[in-house]
Amino acid sequence: MNCEVKLKERAGIINPIFTCQPAGAQYASIGIKDCIGIVHGGQGCVMFVRLLFSQHFKESFERASTSLHEDGAVFGALNRVEEAVDVLLMRYPHVKVILIISTCSTEVIGDDIDGVVRKLNENLLPTKYPGREVHLIPIHTPSFIGSMITGYDVAVRDIITYFAKKTTPSEKINLFTGWANPGDVRALKHLLAEMDAPANVLFEIEKFDAPLMPDGNHVAHGETTIADLQDTANATASFVLNRYEGGKAAQYLESEFSVPAVTPAVGALIYERITYMGNAYCGEEAANILLQNQMAGISFLASMGIAVRVNCLVFWGVNSRELTDICLMAKECGAQGVNLVPVRSFYGIGSEEIQMAEFFALRDECMKIIPQITHSHPCNARSVCFGRQCLLPEDLSEKSPFGEQKN
């Protein structure tokens, strides 16, 4: 018998860990206290994702499925969503938040999960569960676009859009951890505590790092509360450690409630590569490491009683829209002043020439947040001043190669 081995012509990468959008939405759901996600689709859309999470974290997870079958795929299956919500509320008296997560099949057949949420809010909840706090949030995650990463991003955005509510401004920051492991969340919380920076951590999944218990019925739960989610609108700034995993929510908070967003994405445009602990990093990963270390460094120095002035190079059109966010971050970390140093485009970063009038206006805005060093534009090295009081015997800024100074 002859045996012929054929070379495959297919070019592709097979990565079983990279899965579909509903997986990301399910991962976001587990970080919220008193929340269970219902996946509106076939059982496999929950089972395989649950298996993936359970094998990775060695924890039990609570999620539900509408368990779509052939009849539902043909005639629609919104009745199964209604039934699933009712069953969940009956079986779990503590549940307050239910995400209705769509899948490829239910998006293709056109099941209106927004409509069924309206119907449940008008009928089931007031008649069968009067007085009970229940939040039903539709999350659209068809699997034929995006990936588990975009599904996570979409879910976080929709959760924040649903809950964020402006009340009293708080001293907290919003920390969007992205698709992190429980140990990462613990480390981030440790850094926040070291910096004395209160935060709404999105999402609190530390409990998914619990030891295996002998009775085998332990179920881990997230700890980000409804109050934390509502408070995101009152934070001083949002920090997004991965712009693809929480960036949309931070953008929403910025546009709707003026909560500035700081993301490593802008840093990646400025720093091509860095070397850290003997390893080379580039792009957003590099910028993220820098941002974390800068924040930790400022906080540490401030905690030692050292007056910290932050020098920030301004690349017009690159980071110029983030200046107020950067000033807020510096203030939050304990700095006493910021030195915004405009850089001309011939340095090779950014294509726009700096607009000095707009720069001065922006700096005045920043002045409301934290004292600005105003003598040193565009050269920073010769100024040691805070506010408009230079500590040098003479103002050296007039010797700037960039011509006329404002002050």
Ligand code: SF4
């Ligand atoms: S690809 Fe579609 S059917 Fe498969 S798990 Fe994802 S949503 Fe479910």
